[in-house]
Amino acid sequence: MQMRKISKAGLSLIKNSEGCRLYAYKPVPTEKWWTIGWGHYGPDVKQGMTITQEQADAMLAEDMGKYEAYVNNPAYVPVTDQLTQNQFDALTSFCYNCGAGNLKALCKGRTVAQIAASITKYDKAGGKVLAGLTRRRQAELDLFNTPSDSTEDKKEDKPVSxxxxxxxxxxxxxxxxxxxxxxxxxxxxxxxxxxxxxxxxxxxxxxxxxxxxxxxxxxxxxxxxxxxxxxxxxxx
Structure with a gap:
């Protein structure tokens, strides 16, 4: 099975949603780990940590490999081979923001159309609807529902001549x-x-x-x- 990668459209959605901070921060005080760069989150981010823009970009590229793998995996997305490039991008953004567990919950047992109908339900944190999550889910849904020309899909997999x-x-x-x-x-x-x-x-x-x-x-x-x-x- 071909391992697809996120396109520029997907990366743009993620960057616009996450923003980039070159210092460690916590969007929500109760979160376990700190966040830095383009939304990079984990135990490797320490309080007081700072990075360069180049390091932030490198972190995002490395993170994308991890989350692309989830969307490519039928165990998490049973209909992965049916996805257009835009749908793949939207789910990669969703996974990056919500985690692999929620990606699996969103996609398992659902058709492509049913996944689209359920994306916007994931707009809560701590049981409360957050405006930022509502905007992001809508942006992901809009991208998910944007037709992808098959020729353009192929172009994403090729280096620019x-x-x-x-x-x-x-x-x-x-x-x-x-x-x-x-x-x-x-x-x-x-x-x-x-x-x-x-x-x-x-x-x-x-x-x-x-x-x-x-x-x-x-x-x-x-x-x-x-x-x-x-x-x-x-x-x-």
């Missing part, structure tokens, strides 16, 4: 640019050109922006060229 970076040299782009500028009509240097150099400077500035967008979007795939050009024109 360096070829899509417009700063990376592209043989295709260089060839295309040479063909555009070769005859001199474009920059006003051809004897019969019907454009001044001042006018060409304006055109070059605009075309450069669109050409870079074209390179980044098409990435050398000529079959997508017409579609990408239409998109650029519509964007003005």
């Amino acid at each position: 360096q070829e899509r970076d417009i700063n990376v040299p592209s043989k295709w782009a260089a060839t295309a640019w040479a063909e555009v500028t070769a005859n001199g009509y474009f920059d006003g240097t051809h004897p019969e050109a019907q454009i001044t150099r001042e006018e060409s400077a304006i055109v070059i500035n605009r075309l450069r922006k669109n050409f870079l967008a074209l390179i980044a979007g098409v990435n050398g795939n000529v079959t997508d060229l017409d579609e990408r050009l239409k998109q650029i024109e519509s964007e003005g």
Whole structure:
């Protein structure tokens, strides 16, 4: 079974909900352990402890591996293989906030739709409804119910291609640019050109922006060229 990982959307939800504090604190005075960073909680956090932003980010990344494993585990989430990326992300956030025991209680014996119907019930601490938990459960439910395109799901599992970076040299782009500028009509240097150099400077500035967008979007795939050009024109 493929072990899925939380996406940027899920991490953003967690960060927005938790906030980041670079010193140890207790959201609720009666809690056993201290909290630090992006909601990292446990016996390793001591009173008076401080960390850097880099350490907070590293803690979150390490913690995500632990909570992703729970959501990937059918013993905790029997319908894990049916989840979209957004649903996986929402449950990872839920598990990070409520713990593996509550994740299991939420998901065991329930369909995906039934899980969605029950998420917002977990908004209490000490028997009292907390506004912060209500907001977080709603944010998780909203993400859970947001359709995930299957193509986008696959993209999350792949490293970003360096070829899509417009700063990376592209043989295709260089060839295309040479063909555009070769005859001199474009920059006003051809004897019969019907454009001044001042006018060409304006055109070059605009075309450069669109050409870079074209390179980044098409990435050398000529079959997508017409579609990408239409998109650029519509964007003005």
